[in-house]
Amino acid sequence: MAIFFTSDTHFGHTGALSRFRRPFASVAEMDEAMVANWNATVGPDDEIWHLGDFALRMGPDAMASLLDRLNGTKHLITGNNDGPATLRLPGWASVQAYTEMVLDETRLVMCHYAFRTWNAMYKGALNLHGHSHGQLKGMPRQFDVGVDVWNFRPVTLPEIVASRQRKKKDQDLPL
Numbered sequence: 001m002a003i004f005f006t007s008d009t010h011f012g013h014t015g016a017l018s019r020f021r022r023p024f025a026s027v028a029e030m031d032e033a034m035v036a037n038w039n040a041t042v043g044p045d046d047e048i049w050h051l052g053d054f055a056l057r058m059g060p061d062a063m064a065s066l067l068d069r070l071n072g073t074k075h076l077i078t079g080n081n082d083g084p085a086t087l088r089l090p091g092w093a094s095v096q097a098y099t100e101m102v103l104d105e106t107r108l109v110m111c112h113y114a115f116r117t118w119n120a121m122y123k124g125a126l127n128l129h130g131h132s133h134g135q136l137k138g139m140p141r142q143f144d145v146g147v148d149v150w151n152f153r154p155v156t157l158p159e160i161v162a163s164r165q166r167k168k169k170d171q172d173l174p175l
Contacts, residue, residue: 001045001046001047002042002043002046002047002156003046003047003048003049003103003156003157004041004042004046004047004048004049004072004154004155004156005048005049005051005110005128005145005154005155005156005157005160006038006048006049006050006051006145006146006147006150006153006154006155007050007051007052007053007077007079007112007129007130007131007144007145007146007147008020008051008052008053008079008130008131008133008146008147008148009034009050009053009054009055009147010053010054010055010056010081011031011034011054011055011056011058011063011066012027012031012055012056012057012058012062012063012066013027013055013056013057013081014027014057015056016030016056017030020133020148022148022152030152031066033152034147034152034153035066035069035070037151037152037153037154038070038071038153038154039069039070039071040153041153041154042070042071042072042154043071043072044071044072045072046071046072046073047072047073047075047093048070048071048072048073048074048075048154049075049077049099049110049128050074050075050076050077051077051079051110051111051112051128051129051130051145051146052076052077052078052079052080052081052082052112052130052131053079053080053081053082053112053130053131054067054076054079054081054082054086055086056081059085060085060088060089063085063086063089064089064090064091067089067091067092068091070091073093074091074092074093075092075093075094075095075096075099076092076094076095076096077096077097077098077099077110077111077112078095078096078097078112079112079130079131080112080131097111097112098110098111100119100125103157104157104158106124106125106126106157106161107120107123107124107125107126108125108126108127108128108157109121109125109126109127109128110127110128110129111127111129112129112130112131113129113130113131114127114129114131114132114136114138114139114142114144115127115129115142116139121141124141125141126141126142126143126160126161127139127141127142127143128143128145128160129142129143129144129145130144130145130146131146132144132146133146133148133149134146134148134149143160143163143164145160
């Protein structure tokens with residue numbers, strides 16, 4: 001079993017195409033690409049944490065059907081666009097606004113929003129968030145797990161950590 005993270009899928013949201021400059025011709029194409037990417041990445045026995053803004057402008061039945069198509073045991077960290085119908089979907093294993101967990105000896109502090117400061121930040125804890133769609137410069141040990149940052153697919157903690165290590169290596173290269 002692997003554990004994955006994602007955020008800001010905005011399934012069904014027409015405005016996401018232009019507002020976040022998503023490279024899809026239609027909402028239907030965007031939604032199907034993200035479902036395919038999710039299921040190619042996350043297996044049925046995996047766990048996934050969705051850090052908010054699951055879907056917009058979809059009825060409860062359409063959202064439930066979509067959530068049912070997605071692999072894994074799904075947890076929701078609520079976002080500003082997750083209304084009561086989203087929170088009540090039967091496909092969520094848990095729903096909360098904030099959570100902390102330890103994964104691979106790394107403490108994770110997760111919320112839809114990026115924090116300026118967070119619990120145990122000076123003891124190595126990482127802040128995983130969404131909401132900013134890759135537009136916010138992260139602080140050390142802070143990572144945007146939104147689909148707009150990760151090629152419209154969920155990611156693992158090793159991928160997240162490696163992304164920062166690659167950037168640091170690139171910065172250390174002589175000019």
